[in-house]
Amino acid sequence: MMLIRILCIGNSFSWDAxxxxxxxxxxxxxxxxxxxxxxxxxxxxxxxxxxxxKDTAAYSHRVCTNPQILKSSNPQIREIRxxxxxxxxxxDGKYDYISLxxxxxxxxxxxxxxxxxSMLIDTVRAYQPEAQLCWMQTWAYSQDxxxxxxxxxxxxQQEMWDSIQACTRYVQQKCQMSNVNCQIIPCxxxxxxxxxxxxxxxxxxxxxxxxxxxxxxxxxxxxxxIVTGKDVRxxxxxxxxxxxxxxxxxxKAAHNATKKRxxx
Numbered sequence: 277m278m279l280i281r282i283l284c285i286g287n288s289f290s291w292d293a294x295x296x297x298x299x300x301x302x303x304x305x306x307x308x309x310x311x312x313x314x315x316x317x318x319x320x321x322x323x324x325x326x327x328x329x330k331d332t333a334a335y336s337h338r339v340c341t342n343p344q345i346l347k348s349s350n351p352q353i354r355e356i357r358x359x360x361x362x363x364x365x366x367x368d369g370k371y372d373y374i375s376l377x378x379x380x381x382x383x384x385x386x387x388x389x390x391x392x393x394s395m396l397i398d399t400v401r402a403y404q405p406e407a408q409l410c411w412m413q414t415w416a417y418s419q420d421x422x423x424x425x426x427x428x429x430x431x432x433q434q435e436m437w438d439s440i441q442a443c444t445r446y447v448q449q450k451c452q453m454s455n456v457n458c459q460i461i462p463c464x465x466x467x468x469x470x471x472x473x474x475x476x477x478x479x480x481x482x483x484x485x486x487x488x489x490x491x492x493x494x495x496x497x498x499x500x501x502i503v504t505g506k507d508v509r510x511x512x513x514x515x516x517x518x519x520x521x522x523x524x525x526x527x528k529a530a531h532n533a534t535k536k537r538x539x540x
Contacts, residue, residue, distance in 0.1 A: 338354060377411065
């Protein structure tokens with residue numbers, strides 16, 4: 277069986293999206309997966325680029341994989357390894373998918389993307405030319421969020437979401453102009469879809485990070501569909517604390533997001 281290997285150059289939003297629910301979703305369908313999340317809280321593209329230029333071992337290296345790979349009885353293995361630099365992570369392993377993302381507070385601010393985005397893309401392509409480059413779209417804050425950066429969007433969820441969509445299109449256009457194949461991971465769209473259901477604006481636990489029950493599950497369902505090519509609606513795994521209704525609504529929200537791919 278082929279092992280899917282993922283490297284996320286991320287922050288707490290990639291922690292939400294890939295470290296809790298992605299492996300169990302894959303495990304339910306006997307799909308072997310290994311997720312490497314380079315975590316640095318609140319890390320922006322500019323900060324990632326600075327760490328790269330200085331070759332700073334700044335990242336907490338979190339690795340999540342199927343229990344059978346390590347022959348464990350635990351439902352999921354999550355190992356926090358020694359801190360690592362981005363360059364070393366890119367040199368040490370071969371990955372099928374490598375994702376970039378912007379810090380949530382800057383996710384809708386177009387001026388915060390360059391020249392750092394291009395620098396990071398060029399570096400990823402240089403070290404991992406065969407990997408599928410991905411852009412993980414983050415989500416807008418809850419309507420009542422107290423994040424100090426929320427005033428950048430006038431404390432308005434729709435304004436923030438519109439700005440994130442515009443920046444997602446910007447990333448796509450930059451990649452197309454540079455002849456770079458970039459796969460969008462539309463976690464933000466899935467969260468926004470779920471907010472339009474009876475779940476309402478409840479997917480975040482603190483106004484911006486996803487809740488542990490069905491918020492993180494929603495983002496992981498998006499990743500599942502992208503990296504496996506399978507319809508998550510046919511996956512029966514759910515967080516033990518979820519209801520079947522929550523599973524159905526979040527799976528549908530994620531599926532619709534991946535089929536749309538490009539935000540409008």
